[in-house]
Amino acid sequence: MKKGSGAIIAFIAVIAVCLVVVSTILGIKAKKAISPAPEESSGNISESEATEAPTISLTITEPSAEATTQQAITTIQEQITTAVNKVTTTVKQTVTANNGSTAKVVVENDVTVPVIEDVEKGKAPEVGTTIATSELPKDMYFSGLYNMGYDTIGLKDFIYNNDTADDCIQRNFGYNVLYDEGAKLIDFSIETTRIKFDYEGKSYMLQLWKGQYISGEVGTVGGEVGLYTRKANKVSAIGQYDCAAKEDWLNMEMTILWDENGDGIYTPQLTRKYALHWWETGYVDGQLRNRKSSNELRILNRITFKTEEQATLCVNAMIKNGFTKVSTFNPTIKDTVKQYGKDVIYVWQDVR
Helix, strand or coil: CCCCHHHHHHHHHHHHHHHHHHHHHHHHHHHHHHCCCCCCCCCCCCCCCCCCCCCCCCCCCCCCCCCCHHHHHHHHHHHHHHHHHHHHHHHHHHHHHCCCCCCCCCEECCEECCCCCCCCCCCCCCCCCCCCHHHCCHHHCHHHHHHCCCCCCCECCCEEECCCCCCCHHHHCCECHHHHHHHHHHCEEEEEEEEEEEECCEEEEEEEEEEEECCHHHCEEEEEEEEEEEECCCCCCCCCEEECCHHHCEEEEEEEEECCCCCCCCEEEEEEEEEEECEEEEEEECCCCCCCCCCCEEEEEEEECCCHHHHHHHHHHHHHHCCEECCCCCCCCCCEEEEECCEEEEEECCCC
16 A cells, blocks of 8 residues: 555545535535425425435546655545535525525434424423432533523524434544544535543543534534543543444533624523433534634533433543533523533533
8 A cells, every 4th residue: 555545545434435525515505595495295205206406416536646644645635625616605605596495304314403392482392301400509511591581492493403313323433532623624614622531441531512513604613522532541542432322322412602793792592401411512504704713602401310420520631622611500600610520511602
C-alpha cells in the first residue's frame, strides 16, 4: 500500500459517515417540501404517500498513484463539495417550487420529524420517566423547572436522529476527532466539548455539539449529546471511541435554547423527552447570526447515570472542562451543573 493511503482511506470513511447526516437532514427537509400534508389528515404520512426526496450519491474517483497524500485529499474534498452542493441546490429548488408547503410527519432513514402536540398554557407536557421524579428536587428535571416558572419546553417542529433504532447507521462507526474535522467540509459550523472519565474498567466520553448544520434556505440549527466508550487505558492516535453499547445507554432529556433575536433571551426551540439514549439530537430550521460562534445556542440536558459514583465522576470531569457546580440549578445561568444522587443537570454555552 502506498505511504499515506491509510490516511486517505480513513479520511474517506469519516466523510462518508458525515454525509449520512447531511443526506438525511436534506432528504427529510426536501420530502417535507415535496409532500404537503392532506388537510383532513392529522397522522403520519407514510413513505409510500410521499414523493421521493433527493439524496446524496457520492462516488469517489481514486486519485492518481503519483498524487501526494495532501493532493489526494484535496481532490476528494472537491468531489465531496460538488456532491453536497448538487443536492443542496436541488432541495432549494424543490422548496421554492412548492412554496414551502410542508408535511406533518415523515420518516426518512434514521431521521424523524415528530408531531408537536398543543400544550396547555401554564402546564408542562408529560415527561417520560423511569424513576419517581417526586424523589428529585424540582430544579433537577425539566417539568419541575417548568413548574418553577422557567421556560424549558421547546415546541417547534424539529428533526432528530433515531439513535435507538436497530438500523441506526451511526452506531456502527463510533467517533473520533477526524469526524469533527470532516464536518467542516460538508457545510457544518459546529462547536464541541468532550467530557472524559473512567468508570468500572471503561473510558467514557460525553461529547456535546451545537451550531449550524447546513446553511442557506435548507439550513438547520441544533445540538447533540453523545455517549461513547472504550476500554480503559486504550490508546488511540485519533481518539477513537465506540458508540455506547445498549447496556451503557443512559436516560436523558434535552432542550435546545436559542438567542435567535440577539436580545440575550434564550428561548426553548425543541425538547427531547426523558428516555434511554446513547446519542440525543435535535435540529430546527434557521440560521445563526454568526456561523463562527455557537454561543447564541444553549443545550439544557439532564442525565440519570447508572450509579452516584458514575455521576460524580462525570461532574468532576465537567468541572475540569470549565463548568461551575451549583447547589441550586438555574437554567438561565450558562455553563453550570448540579448533581443529586445519580442525576446530573447542566446548561452548556461557552465551555469548549
